[in-house]
Amino acid sequence: MTPLLDGSAQGIAAAVEGGFASAVEVTEAALGRIEARDDAYGAFTDIVARRALAKAAAIDAARARGERVGPLAGAPFAVKNLFDVKGLATRAGSKINRDLPPAAADATLVAKLEAAGAVLVGALNMGEYAYDFTGENAHDGPSRNPHDLAHMAGGSSGGSGAAVAGGLVPIALGSDTNGSIRVPSSFCGTFGLKPTYGRLSRARTFPFVASLDHLGPFARSVTDLALAYDAMLGRDSDDPAQADVAPMPSALTLHDGIGDLRIAKLGGWFARSGDPCAFEAVDRVAAALNATRTVELAGAAKARAAAYLITMAEGAALHLGRLRTRAQDFDPDVRDRLIAGAMLPGAWVAQAQKFRRIFHTQALDLFRDVDILLAPATPVRAPKLGQRTFTLDGEELLLRPNIGLFTQPISFIGLPVVAVPVWTAGERLPIGVQVIAPPWREDLALRVARALERDGVVSAPVAHVP
């Protein structure tokens, strides 16, 4: 079963569909691998073995009856523990939420993946209340980077990155408010998709910043990323924030190559304040795509500032009651940022929302002339666990607030992004590049990522067993 678990969800589904493996066998093997390896990775907080085996048995029974079993049949997946899983308290990385009653129903995206045949095996570690870029958690311990256990998995979807990179599951779901899919993808060397803001349903997930929250998949192949994304498309009346936009599946064009797409690197803000390796990775991707142009998003620094302020204020508003009554039960690093957020002048936040529209207009103007933008995903490779500061352009900065320098301006205006992992000979850890598309064009970002994967420029290998 090892080759199947180290391979793709697509490969597992083909094996189950073709009768070469049963869904129960795959699920048992995945549960055994999680049991054997996850003490090292710290990726899982909950295992739902009974549910998983029952789902797998249902898939095998459906196949035996000659029914279609779905494009992800038998593929194990897991979700960041801010997704509702029926029967579990949705802890969202916190101690406080463990007091909530068990969820009465699954999150919409969990149900959609299961409808495509995937098998939920558990819930994943995350930074408390998603206010985190490190993957560390004061209550559950850190998610560790499977490629070097002394290093961060990244956050806040740290368990999602670690579970996929560690070969525990081929697909995981995470959330991304300011970079929480793209940062762990960069640190752990996985593919990650942050769709357009409003594209996928957020129903029955624990929020952080309503203006900026997105959900999306992690995977070790672009095809799996696209399969998961396509399976999760569709209007959901349970999510009032979802946009009324027609679904655009990516499968039909995924393997078309870059064709005549106009691709450019982002300069300015996106070409400074990082380790050289971050920019070298962008250069390698750009060279492979014959992208010679560099363009500017002039308002990026202000966009990042605005995203920062909206996050502080909306996050604090969400948690104000808990800050009043249960301050001692928060992770101190999260609590004190939220306390500061509760004190922000309202005028700053109102101006930030005005600037969001201005910056959105700037980006749409740029996309008249370009189809895809390239930028670093993180300014550095994964820092060591426990590291508090890093030095960028000669200035020592707090690490937690600044890992998202390059992701925040992009999610601020909700653009779809695929994070692709770049490896350098002699380095144990990867670093990611953002492949950024115009609003609602996830298909373009996935198509470019697939072309890079096909040409061997980017890849997401399973980490060596610890």
Place this chain on the structure above:
Amino acid sequence: MMAPPFDPGALADAAAPLLGIPLTAESRAQAIVHLSIAAQQAELLLSAGIGDEDEPAPVYRP
């Protein structure tokens, strides 16, 4: 008229009791660090020349 210098300590001390948030010495110190970062971000943002007629991004649609 020039805005007075931003004093995060004064803001924290005034706002915490108004918000009903208990503030330990450790939390106060860290909140001041984060308010100072926020003030730097706000200064940058407010230099953007945002106009009176600029609409904010989220538009409520009844």
